[in-house]
Amino acid sequence: MSLKKATLLIVIILFIDQISKFYIKTHFALNDKVVVFNWFQIVFVENEGMAWGTKMSDFITFISERTAKLILTLFRIVAVCFISYWLVNSIKKKSTTILIVAISLIFAGALGNIIDSVFYGVIFNDxxxxxxxxxxxDGGYDTLFHGKVVDMLHFPMWSGFLPDWIPFVGGDYFTFFEPVFNVADMAISTGIGMLIVFNRKAFPHSKSREHIF
Structure with missing residues (x-):
């Protein structure tokens, strides 16, 4: 797979991701919901932290939330630089298409969420x-590098009380799938999933040497 095709894939994902976020941000108030199907909803939430809304300050208690947010954004930028190097290097080495597509998806998703974290606090108000x-x-809702990631895709496929015999959570009300996410998250998850499921094809082992008897 060529660099041109990988770049095109990244641009398409970024375009869909940012257009969907821009639309939600400019047409929905926070926590607004549109029920498309019983199992699919558009719900506008903003994520200040990592996956599942977890914040770095939840683990490193001696730093403020704003400092933790800045560190997280800078970490994401460094990570996406390493991913871009991995992608270019894989293309130069003519790695498998599966590997290049997977890395491209991960890169596009990571970059899409970085755009939110870096710029959205400046270009949008609350x-x-x-x-x-x-x-x-009158300016945005926060400063550069302190933006919130826009999420909107919700798939509550099943909701109900868990059976009492399940340890620890028995009797609790549970929804599958509870987290709200975005196109960038889908791209990252798909890329990682491809590397796990198609691991042997993504990282083919060198052919074993023929034995002479």
Whole structure:
């Protein structure tokens, strides 16, 4: 797979991701919901931290949330630089198409969420109780590198009380699938899933030497 095709894939994913986030941000107030099907909803939430809404400050208690947010954003930028190097290097080595597609998906997803974290605090105002404005006259809701990631895809395929015989969580109300995510998250998950499921094809082993008897 060529660099041109990988770049095209990345651009398409980034475009879909950012268009969907821009639309949600400029048409939905925070926590607004549209039920498309019983098992699929559009729910506008903003994620300030890592996966599942976890914050770095939850683990490193001696730093403030703003400092933790900045560290997380900078870490994401460094990580995406390493991913881009991995992608270019894999293309130069003519690695398998599966590997290059997987890395491209991970790179596009990571970059999509970085754009939110770096710029959205500056280019949008707050969505709490109102629909945000793009490039508001009175400025954004936060400073550079302190933006929140926009999530909107929710798939509550099943909800109900768990059987009492299940240890620890028996009798609790449970929803599958509870987290709200975005296109960038889907790209990252798909890329990682490809590397796990198609591991042997993505990283083919060198052919064993023929034995002479």
């Amino acid at each position: 969505s709490l109780g109102q629909v945000a404005t793009f490039l508001p006259d």
